[in-house]
Structures are given as structure tokens and as C-alpha cells.
Amino acid sequence: MSIRSGAFALFVALGLVPAVASAQQVSDDIVRVGVLTDMTGPYADFAGPGSVVAARLAVEDHGGRALGRTVEVVFSDHQNRPDVGAATARRWIDTERVDMIIDMPNSAVALAVQQIGRERNRVIINTSAASTELTGRQCSPVGFHWVSDSFALSTGTTRAVMEQGGRSWFLLTVDYEGGYALERASEAAVRAGGGTVAGRVRHPLNAPDFSSFLLQAQASRAQVVALSNAGTDTINAIKQAGEFGLTRRGQRLVGMFVNITDIRALGLATAQGVVATEAWYWDQNDDTRAFARRFAERHRGAMPTQYQAGIYSAVRHYLRAIDAAGTDDGPAVAAKMRELPVNDMFTRNGRVREDGRHVHDMFLVEAKRPEDSRGEWDLYRILATIPAEQAFRPLAEGGCPLVRQ
Known part of the structure; x- marks a missing residue:
């Protein structure tokens, strides 16, 4: 080994060459976000094509890049079938180098895809499914539940109405x-x-x-x-x-x-x-209204639902976590997502618990x-x-x- 190459290796080992080290921590030249949703079925109105719009807005607002690499949004229809959702997740991860999968309206699909993510150490963010099992017995180190769940929809609602x-x-x-x-x-x-x-x-x-x-x-x-x-x-x-x-x-x-x-x-x-x-309403404040107007321009004049707004929030948080972690490695990014607070147009002072539950008002x-x-x-x-x-x-x-x- 020459003196020059030996010195360069030492600088890399000591973390004194940040640009090169950062580039080496990206799995390939593109960070891919996969929106797995119901494009035409019973959940298409509150998720579906609007979820893809929200994900793309999040990427744009992050500058279109993470760790200097291009961020790309891909999408597919799970047809409300767990086997289709699981097969898509495997193909995306194993052959198409998708780094994170998000949305999954339909709890059976969501649980199946979260298991694939657990096995392959890829971040899975459920925004539209309701099952509390996602953060219960079937929780995952790389799994997250972002918007709402059956506890909030039943117990939380009942308590509030009683009050x-x-x-x-x-x-x-x-x-x-x-x-x-x-x-x-x-x-x-x-x-x-x-x-x-x-x-x-x-x-x-x-x-x-x-x-x-x-x-x-x-x-x-x-x-x-x-x-x-x-x-x-x-x-x-x-x-x-x-x-x-x-x-x-x-x-x-x-x-x-x-x-x-x-x-x-x-x-x-x-x-x-x-x-x-x-979890969110488009007419809450100036920030929510500004986002809603931009979304509506791209989605046939429709205001975003709570789940579509949650897609935006979760994708932004994921990309921030990649930048903060200095890598797109699933477990490292997931750990950083649990560490960072969530403050955006979706929520103020949100946080992610150990079980992957995003907790917010x-x-x-x-x-x-x-x-x-x-x-x-x-x-x-x-x-x-x-x-x-x-x-x-x-x-x-x-x-x-x-x-x-």
C-alpha cells in the first residue's frame, strides 16, 4: 500500500472524508419510496392515487434528494389481497431496490407487508391500516404506524364524546x-x-x-x-x-x-x-390550508384526507432520518426515526415510540x-x-x- 492510499484509508476510518463516506453509505444511486395502496377499490378515495400525490409532494419539499441522491416514488395496487401485497413487497425489495414501503390501506395487507420488511430490514410505514397489531404483538424494529388505529378510532373517540x-x-x-x-x-x-x-x-x-x-x-x-x-x-x-x-x-x-x-x-x-x-383536517390553520391547496391542484380539486396528509408527513420524516443517520440502511434509519421529533403541517410535537406508533393529538x-x-x-x-x-x-x-x- 502506498503512503497516499494508506493515509486516505485512515482518513476514511476516522470519518474525516464526509462526502466520500456519505456516498458509501447509500445502497445505490436512488432512494426509492414505494406507495403500496388501493388504486381503484373501496379505499381509493381516502388513500389511492392521492397517496401517490402526497408522497411526491413530500419528496419535492425535501429537495428531491437524500444524502445527495435522487429520491424516486413508485407505486402499485395491492388489490386488497395480502398475497398480492406481499408479492409486490418482495419484488420491490429483492429486485427493484425499493428502500421504503408506505400506505397499505387494509390491515391484512399491512401485516403481511410489515413481515416482509422485518425479514429484509426495510422500513415499512403503515398510514391507512387500522390494526393495533402493527404496534402490538406483531411490531417490527423497522415498522411504523403513522396516522390512526382502531384504539384511537374507538376508545379515543368514545372517551371524547363522553367528556x-x-x-x-x-x-x-x-x-x-x-x-x-x-x-x-x-x-x-x-x-x-x-x-x-x-x-x-x-x-x-x-x-x-x-x-x-x-x-x-x-x-x-x-x-x-x-x-x-x-x-x-x-x-x-x-x-x-x-x-x-x-x-x-x-x-x-x-x-x-x-x-x-x-x-x-x-x-x-x-x-x-x-x-x-x-388525525388531521385540511382547514385547521394556514399551514394545512397551504398544503391542501397544492395537493388539490394535482388531485382533481380534492382536499387531502388525514391518511394522504399522513403520507406526506411520514415520507418527510423518513427522508430527514436518512439525512440524519448518514445512511439509507433500514435499521439505522428506523432508529433515527424513533429518535427525531415530528413537527410539520400534519402534527406539532409528535413522537415515535419504541413500538413504532407515531403519537400525536x-x-x-x-x-x-x-x-x-x-x-x-x-x-x-x-x-x-x-x-x-x-x-x-x-x-x-x-x-x-x-x-x-
Whole structure:
């Protein structure tokens, strides 16, 4: 070895050649972000193509580069099939050099993809799935859950509504495990808060007619009618509750899994008074409105949903973590993501726990009356802020093996 090459090796070993050392810590010439979503199915409105738009905006706002390397966004449709999602994740990681995978509306897909990431040490960020198992028994050192989850949507919502005076509840639940989980959590929160369950009924999946169920809810005289369902079932239940005049007669209709796209599709004449929980709303402040305008310009005039805004936040945080870690190595970046605070237009003073749960404030919202709305997307008024420590499941209760006991 020559004196010159020996000296260069020493400088590299001592970390005194930052430009060269940094370049050597990048796996290839491109940092690839893969948006794995539902492009055409039941979750396409609140995730789907808008998730791709949000990811691209995040990359642009980061300067288009990380550690001096170009950042590229790729996307694919998982078709709501875990086998398709897992196969796409394997191909992306093994042959197409994708560094991080994000979104995954559909909890079964999300859990399958998180397992692939765990096996291959690639960062996986779930923004649209609801299962708390992602940060529970199936948590991952390189796995994250960013926006909301079933605990926040059930327990967090129930507690917030009870604080506003909702003491007696009627539980209207879809007849499968996802509905049961929401119902159990909500009922536990009602009883823990000193409230009562005045009645309950379960309906089949994709029920076309809710009239008999809603009549039972009216007869119960419960202050709150809670919908532990999703998608078409939630939309049909809200629509028919509007026809029955449920909210106009003084009962509060609470949706455990309601999105702003559902409210817009229903229209405020039907959806007025529906209460839900959101992680983010486009009309909160100047920063959220500025982002929403840019997003709408690229997404057919639609305002971003909480999940699409979460995509933006998570991608920005991931790219910051690459820069801070000095590498795109999955475990190193994941460790830095847990270390860095989250402050952006999505949240203030957010943080990422050991189990991968991004913890932040949530918001109890109510669909406006038509006469109070100033435009097509002016749909919510914020009733209350749910503090981060109340919104999400306590760290010690999740069963994540990564959590120090």
C-alpha cells in the first residue's frame, strides 16, 4: 500500500472524508419510496392515487434528494389481497431496490407487508391500516404506524364524546371481528367512564337496509348511537339515519371509521351532526390550508384526507432520518426515526415510540349543517382536541416485544 492510499484509508476510518463516506453509505444511486395502496377499490378515495400525490409532494419539499441522491416514488395496487401485497413487497425489495414501503390501506395487507420488511430490514410505514397489531404483538424494529388505529378510532373517540356529555350508548355493529373489536373497545371505555350501554344490535356485512336497527336505536333513547362498521355499511347507516331524523331528534350519531370522503359523498344535508375522529383536517390553520391547496391542484380539486396528509408527513420524516443517520440502511434509519421529533403541517410535537406508533393529538369533529358550510370541502367543525397520551393505546398494554418492561 502506498503512503497516499494508506493515509486516505485512515482518513476514511476516522470519518474525516464526509462526502466520500456519505456516498458509501447509500445502497445505490436512488432512494426509492414505494406507495403500496388501493388504486381503484373501496379505499381509493381516502388513500389511492392521492397517496401517490402526497408522497411526491413530500419528496419535492425535501429537495428531491437524500444524502445527495435522487429520491424516486413508485407505486402499485395491492388489490386488497395480502398475497398480492406481499408479492409486490418482495419484488420491490429483492429486485427493484425499493428502500421504503408506505400506505397499505387494509390491515391484512399491512401485516403481511410489515413481515416482509422485518425479514429484509426495510422500513415499512403503515398510514391507512387500522390494526393495533402493527404496534402490538406483531411490531417490527423497522415498522411504523403513522396516522390512526382502531384504539384511537374507538376508545379515543368514545372517551371524547363522553367528556362532551354522551353518557348512554347504543352500539350498532357489523357482524365480523373488525366490528366486534371496535364495539368491545368502545363499550369498555363507556363503562370505565361511568356510562351505560342502553342496547346493541349487529347487522350483516353489506346490509342494504338499516331501518330495523335504527328503530331499535331510537327506541333505546340512548344519547349516542355508535356505528362500529366501515365503508358502504357506514354510508348506508348514516344515510338512513338521516332519513329517520336521528340527529334532528337529539341523538348523536358517532362513526368509528368515518372519513371526510364519506361525508362529502353523503352531503351535509344527510351527514350533518355525525361525529367522528380525525388525525388531521385540511382547514385547521394556514399551514394545512397551504398544503391542501397544492395537493388539490394535482388531485382533481380534492382536499387531502388525514391518511394522504399522513403520507406526506411520514415520507418527510423518513427522508430527514436518512439525512440524519448518514445512511439509507433500514435499521439505522428506523432508529433515527424513533429518535427525531415530528413537527410539520400534519402534527406539532409528535413522537415515535419504541413500538413504532407515531403519537400525536387527534381531533373530535362534527359534520356541519349545510347552512354553515362555505364550500364543497368545508365539512367539519372541530369539537375538541384529544391529547396524544389519551388518543392512543398505552405503550405497556400493546404486547410489543420491542418495549422494555
